[in-house]
Amino acid sequence: MSEAKNADAKRDYRRYILRKILYIAVLALAVFVSAGVSITLGARDIHFFDVYRILFEHISGVSYETGSPAWWDDYIVWDIRLPRVMVAVVAGIALSVCGTVIQSMVKNPLADPYTTGISSGAVFGVAIAMVLGLTASPSGSGAGVLLNAFIFGMIPAGVIILLSRGKSMSPATIILCGIAMSYLFSAMSTLLMIVSDAETIANIYKWQIGSLEGVTWDTFPLMAAVTAAGTAASLVLASKLNILATGDNNAKSLGLNVDGIRTICLVVISLVTASVTCYIGIISFLGLVAPNLTRLVIGSDNKYLVPASMLAGAAILLLADTASRLISTVNVPVGVVMSFVGGPVFLLLIIINKKEVWRRTIRRINRRIAATPGRRFCSA
Amino acid sequence: MAALGIGVWAGKYDIGFLEAYQVLFDHLTGNGDANGMKDTVVWEIHLPRAIGGLLGGAVLGIAGAVMQSSMKNPLADPYTTGISSGASLGATIAIITGFTILPSVSASLGTVVNAFVFALIPALVIILISTFKTNMTSTSIILIGVAVMYVFSATDTLLKVSTTAEKLADAYVWGIGTLGRTTWSSIPIMLGGAVFGVAFFMLLSRKVGILSMNDKSAVAMGENPKKLRLAFMVVVAMITSVIVAFTGTIGFVGLVAPHIVRLAIGSDCRYLIPASACFGAAFLMCADCAARMLTVTGLPVGIITSIIGGPLFLIILVRMRRKSAW
Numbered sequence A: 001m002s003e004a005k006n007a008d009a010k011r012d013y014r015r016y017i018l019r020k021i022l023y024i025a026v027l028a029l030a031v032f033v034s035a036g037v038s039i040t041l042g043a044r045d046i047h048f049f050d051v052y053r054i055l056f057e058h059i060s061g062v063s064y065e066t067g068s069p070a071w072w073d074d075y076i077v078w079d080i081r082l083p084r085v086m087v088a089v090v091a092g093i094a095l096s097v098c099g100t101v102i103q104s105m106v107k108n109p110l111a112d113p114y115t116t117g118i119s120s121g122a123v124f125g126v127a128i129a130m131v132l133g134l135t136a137s138p139s140g141s142g143a144g145v146l147l148n149a150f151i152f153g154m155i156p157a158g159v160i161i162l163l164s165r166g167k168s169m170s171p172a173t174i175i176l177c178g179i180a181m182s183y184l185f186s187a188m189s190t191l192l193m194i195v196s197d198a199e200t201i202a203n204i205y206k207w208q209i210g211s212l213e214g215v216t217w218d219t220f221p222l223m224a225a226v227t228a229a230g231t232a233a234s235l236v237l238a239s240k241l242n243i244l245a246t247g248d249n250n251a252k253s254l255g256l257n258v259d260g261i262r263t264i265c266l267v268v269i270s271l272v273t274a275s276v277t278c279y280i281g282i283i284s285f286l287g288l289v290a291p292n293l294t295r296l297v298i299g300s301d302n303k304y305l306v307p308a309s310m311l312a313g314a315a316i317l318l319l320a321d322t323a324s325r326l327i328s329t330v331n332v333p334v335g336v337v338m339s340f341v342g343g344p345v346f347l348l349l350i351i352i353n354k355k356e357v358w359r360r361t362i363r364r365i366n367r368r369i370a371a372t373p374g375r376r377f378c379s380a
Numbered sequence B: 001m002a003a004l005g006i007g008v009w010a011g012k013y014d015i016g017f018l019e020a021y022q023v024l025f026d027h028l029t030g031n032g033d034a035n036g037m038k039d040t041v042v043w044e045i046h047l048p049r050a051i052g053g054l055l056g057g058a059v060l061g062i063a064g065a066v067m068q069s070s071m072k073n074p075l076a077d078p079y080t081t082g083i084s085s086g087a088s089l090g091a092t093i094a095i096i097t098g099f100t101i102l103p104s105v106s107a108s109l110g111t112v113v114n115a116f117v118f119a120l121i122p123a124l125v126i127i128l129i130s131t132f133k134t135n136m137t138s139t140s141i142i143l144i145g146v147a148v149m150y151v152f153s154a155t156d157t158l159l160k161v162s163t164t165a166e167k168l169a170d171a172y173v174w175g176i177g178t179l180g181r182t183t184w185s186s187i188p189i190m191l192g193g194a195v196f197g198v199a200f201f202m203l204l205s206r207k208v209g210i211l212s213m214n215d216k217s218a219v220a221m222g223e224n225p226k227k228l229r230l231a232f233m234v235v236v237a238m239i240t241s242v243i244v245a246f247t248g249t250i251g252f253v254g255l256v257a258p259h260i261v262r263l264a265i266g267s268d269c270r271y272l273i274p275a276s277a278c279f280g281a282a283f284l285m286c287a288d289c290a291a292r293m294l295t296v297t298g299l300p301v302g303i304i305t306s307i308i309g310g311p312l313f314l315i316i317l318v319r320m321r322r323k324s325a326w
Helices: A002-040 A048-059 A069-106 A118-132 A142-165 A171-194 A198-208 A217-244 A248-253 A258-280 A286-298 A302-327 A334-352 A356-371 B002-015 B018-028 B037-070 B083-097 B107-132 B138-161 B165-176 B184-203 B205-211 B215-220 B225-247 B253-265 B269-294 B301-318
Strands: none
Touching: A002 A048, A002 A069, A002 A286, A002 A302, A048 A069, A069 A142, A069 A217, A069 A258, A069 A286, A069 A302, A118 A142, A118 A171, A118 A198, A118 A258, A142 A171, A142 A217, A142 A258, A171 A198, A171 B138, A171 B301, A217 A248, A217 A258, A217 A302, A248 A258, A286 A302, A286 A334, A302 A334, A334 B138, B037 B184, B037 B205, B037 B225, B037 B253, B037 B269, B083 B107, B083 B138, B083 B225, B107 B138, B107 B184, B107 B225, B184 B205, B184 B225, B184 B269, B205 B215, B205 B225, B205 B269, B215 B225, B253 B269, B253 B301, B269 B301
16 A cells, blocks of 8 residues: 555656656757757858857867858857857846746745846946946946946845845735836936937947847856856755745744845845846846746746756747847847736736745645654744 | 915926016017017927926826725826826827827827827726736736836837937937927817816816725715726826827826825815825926926936835835825
């Protein structure tokens, strides 16, 4: 009897894991294919399969005669079109990691760098750097702008985290606070922008709504480095976030430094968001859509949720960008496409307003703890 | 109460140039030629702007007061519920692509009609959702408005991106909300909308008051709360879109005005509505004066109202659990 039960449990568990792996594999494939499609788009006709061949040859160090057609193909694929894809992938990863972490931390499916005002704060920091030339570090280059964005991104993030510690506020109220802060910050950045001339306004405006237009390899290193560090930190913290989700008291009694973890998350989220916002502007709702979609498929265990929604974010952003370029000849910024996708999702999440997913995690953790005799910490 | 309204009403004029009154007076009495240049500047540029601010502020203030009372939601205002952005989208569509829903009417009226139709969308979405999902909190309802607004502004952005840099800067300033565009030609329509709105809600202020109690009491008093609320929302959408079509989305006026008035005179709708209209008018004109005085080029007034309204919104939100004002 108990053996049959055991076998059942094993089968269930295998299915549970298989589902996650399958989901991750599908996403990885989506990223790979849409990267290929994205690179084929442009004035010079390069065939879909040739893209991979060219990339492979570049990596394996094949060199061509300067000016030959093969050299041109290589140059266009590697130096012009690949940066866009890579930046999209990194930004997708970055924003969805932020979204996942902040959602798990404040237990609020509506949170994401955009709806909590972190992106707008970062934009304000950048606007200060660009218009007034004030940076927090004297170097004044990319790192200085990033630091500015980071500092101003911390403000809304800190407020949100402080507000969500108290139990008195509903998730919707907290997000509304975030939105109010983003109103305020965007009003202030507008204030800075408006004093400059029409050309500059148009430039900043196009940057601010989130566009992958015209990114080069220069954009890449700092963003990738920050994102890599942030992602690594989030992956390490994932299991701690699981414990945090059961409530502060439980987490403390399990020996977790609750405030310490919150502070680390705060820094990670603000820094990663700032690094993305600095270069490609506000990509709204990506951090909202990717984790929620993932949570729907594989549940809200952060150990799987963080890596899976990372990939989901990269896939979604890349697909959105590719789709927008395939559909229209006008350059539709990817930020706009994301708003079209994300706005309705946001609406749906508000209407459903389900707390079930969180409870399910807590129940699961409870079961795990219950397996150790004589212990039961969490209340669902 | 009337005194308060008049006091606020009069107060706003002190901010203008003292000389302006003299010039205006001269113009009215037919001595305009004596001043020449000054006369033109005051009459053709400053006065329409001032009147636009007055009408816009009054309408937005009243719209905010009515929405807050009839939805029993201290955060409601044409801006936060997405009505303004809907109207703005409709107007942008009319301006940039030239598409209007009623092609037969004149250009500026066509813009207004467009704005109105699009403003109805968020209003109806909010009404529908709050009818079918009765357990929605007031913050959730506002969030729905915000979500609708995001989709609208994305469409808006899409339209703007496809135009030239010059046009974009123009449309951008307009999107933030400015009074710099109001001329004499836009005053009649704005005035019509404003007078209609003010008159409508002044006459029906008692019914707004009934709605602000719970629905059961409203039924007991022989009203149909759902129908009444719907009618009010349609009128709010209408008067808001008339203003937005000419000034762009000026945020938070409808939020700030009723709250400050409520602090002073309480939430009796019979006084709240006219007082909010007066305060809204005064507030918007003050903000516009501040916007013009702060920099040489002049800021869009929408920035000033956002910078004042944003923090207020936060404060209301955080303190909402103590519903003392209600």
